[in-house]
Amino acid sequence: MSRGAGPGPARSRVAIVRGSIDPGEVLALVGGAGDGAVLLFLGTVRDHADGRRVDGLRYEAYQEMAEGVLGTIADEAAGQIGSDRIAVVHRIGDLAIGEVSVAIAVSSPHRAEAYQASRYVIEEIKKRLPVWKLEQYVDGEAAWVAGRKLEAIAEPKEMAR
Amino acid sequence: MSRGAGPGPARSRVAIVRGSIDPGEVLALVGGAGDGAVLLFLGTVRDHADGRRVDGLRYEAYQEMAEGVLGTIADEAAGQIGSDRIAVVHRIGDLAIGEVSVAIAVSSPHRAEAYQASRYVIEEIKKRLPVWKLEQYVDGEAAWVAGRKLEAIAEPKEMAR
Amino acid sequence: MQVRTLFFAAYRDALGTATLEVDLPEGSSVGELVTRLRSRGSPFDRLPESPAVAVNRSVVRGDARLSHGDEIAFLPPVAGG
Amino acid sequence: MQVRTLFFAAYRDALGTATLEVDLPEGSSVGELVTRLRSRGSPFDRLPESPAVAVNRSVVRGDARLSHGDEIAFLPPVAGG
Numbered sequence: 001m002s003r004g005a006g007p008g009p010a011r012s013r014v015a016i017v018r019g020s021i022d023p024g025e026v027l028a029l030v031g032g033a034g035d036g037a038v039l040l041f042l043g044t045v046r047d048h049a050d051g052r053r054v055d056g057l058r059y060e061a062y063q064e065m066a067e068g069v070l071g072t073i074a075d076e077a078a079g080q081i082g083s084d085r086i087a088v089v090h091r092i093g094d095l096a097i098g099e100v101s102v103a104i105a106v107s108s109p110h111r112a113e114a115y116q117a118s119r120y121v122i123e124e125i126k127k128r129l130p131v132w133k134l135e136q137y138v139d140g141e142a143a144w145v146a147g148r149k150l151e152a153i154a155e156p157k158e159m160a161r
Numbered sequence: 162m163s164r165g166a167g168p169g170p171a172r173s174r175v176a177i178v179r180g181s182i183d184p185g186e187v188l189a190l191v192g193g194a195g196d197g198a199v200l201l202f203l204g205t206v207r208d209h210a211d212g213r214r215v216d217g218l219r220y221e222a223y224q225e226m227a228e229g230v231l232g233t234i235a236d237e238a239a240g241q242i243g244s245d246r247i248a249v250v251h252r253i254g255d256l257a258i259g260e261v262s263v264a265i266a267v268s269s270p271h272r273a274e275a276y277q278a279s280r281y282v283i284e285e286i287k288k289r290l291p292v293w294k295l296e297q298y299v300d301g302e303a304a305w306v307a308g309r310k311l312e313a314i315a316e317p318k319e320m321a322r
Numbered sequence: 323m324q325v326r327t328l329f330f331a332a333y334r335d336a337l338g339t340a341t342l343e344v345d346l347p348e349g350s351s352v353g354e355l356v357t358r359l360r361s362r363g364s365p366f367d368r369l370p371e372s373p374a375v376a377v378n379r380s381v382v383r384g385d386a387r388l389s390h391g392d393e394i395a396f397l398p399p400v401a402g403g
Numbered sequence: 404m405q406v407r408t409l410f411f412a413a414y415r416d417a418l419g420t421a422t423l424e425v426d427l428p429e430g431s432s433v434g435e436l437v438t439r440l441r442s443r444g445s446p447f448d449r450l451p452e453s454p455a456v457a458v459n460r461s462v463v464r465g466d467a468r469l470s471h472g473d474e475i476a477f478l479p480p481v482a483g484g
Contacts, residue, residue, distance in 0.1 A: 036204060048195065144479065144482075153463075
């Protein structure tokens with residue numbers, strides 16, 4: 001688990017991993033005596049996509065950048081809800097049907113914030129995380145999933161460096 | 162686990178239990194090869210309420226009615242999202258800080274439905290489940306938490322029987 | 323006719339009892355049952371005038387009619403979850 | 404100056420390479436790098452005219468200026484989660 005790089009203090013635990021994700025371990029990274037709500041989101045590999053039968057997925061990441069982006073997203077979510085109990089793990093490599101590709105755990109004093117943060121993290125992951133997936137079909141073919149074009153951050157590169 | 166009683170086919174697994182809730186067991190009740198999203202909500206006992214330090218909670222239920230209401234709520238949520246993978250467990254008895262009072266697991270092909278169903282179930286539980294909680298404070302006092310008045314269902318009793 | 327009343331949580335604590343068999347005139351309503359109980363005086367007058375009431379596990383309005391053998395639960399405002 | 408380019412997923416498959424060192428005139432922009440690569444012809448002309456590009460792990464616009472030693476990643480539309 002590395003700490004997120006991003007605006008504000010780095011508080012969230014994020015990782016890109018190759019091994020299988022244990023939901024219980026991710027859950028255990030959040031929670032606390034002051035929290036009344038815990039939310040765990042798992043993305044899992046579906047056996048179909050756009051009407052085609054899927055056999056498995058291969059996830060690939062620009063790992064060095066992806067961990068930074070995950071940390072930034074998690075820190076943004078943490079800042080929104082004022083909780084530092086957010087953990088995000090994304091798996092790469094070959095995944096079988098039903099396996100967990102991403103786990104997002106959040107805890108907070110009240111439930112509304114936990115739902116808000118959890119949803120924010122997964123939506124931003126879909127928009128911003130440099131990760132790609134190759135769908136492997138039952139018929140033996142494979143194709144990279146059509147994704148979303150990454151957007152440049154607003155500030156010019158000179159300012160960002 | 163009993164099946165829910167309510168409108169439409171009973172499809173969800175719900176229970177009121179006295180022993181501790183194992184989040185992994187509740188998670189295992191949902192999921193499937195066609196599902197891309199799994200969401201687990203846990204309600205946990207906080208160490209404070211309205212500025213008072215809390216030592217623990219005692220939950221009480223009108224158990225025979227509560228299981229029926231849980232089943233109805235879960236079936237309503239399932240109907241809304243078209244998934245039959247919803248499991249809800251509510252614990253009663255004495256709970257320590259950090260322990261899980263309620264676990265709601267949902268899985269669905271896409272994430273939007275899982276978030277919608279999860280949130281629906283917890284909000285309806287707060288409104289409709291005949292469960293009460295006694296807050297036990299660090300100073301030795303205890304008080305029943307001020308809750309929400311139950312509303313009569315729209316149909317007259319004669320129709321409902 | 324006779325009905326079985328159940329009291330939960332704060333109501334049970336206030337009355338000092340969880341259950342009570344009550345004799346009622348045929349065709350009494352939930353509201354009439356509440357009035358009859360409250361008229362017993364302390365501690366029954368600590369029940370609210372219109373509590374939430376479930377008859378045979380469904381929440382009903384005060385004008386719902388009762389039948390012999392009904393299970394009538396007095397339900398304080400709920401706080402589950 | 405020299406920069407290091409990285410190609411991921413569909414771009415890597417199209418080019419048949421994951422990484423390439425590229426010589427550029429001082430002060431070149433990202434857009435100029437893309438044009439220069441595409442002008443090499445097949446398979447480089449399979450890169451889009453304005454791909455998403457990260458310089459040193461931050462996504463930048465096509466007019467961003469490059470420096471010697473920059474790590475420039477060509478990023479196909481993403482599909483994480």
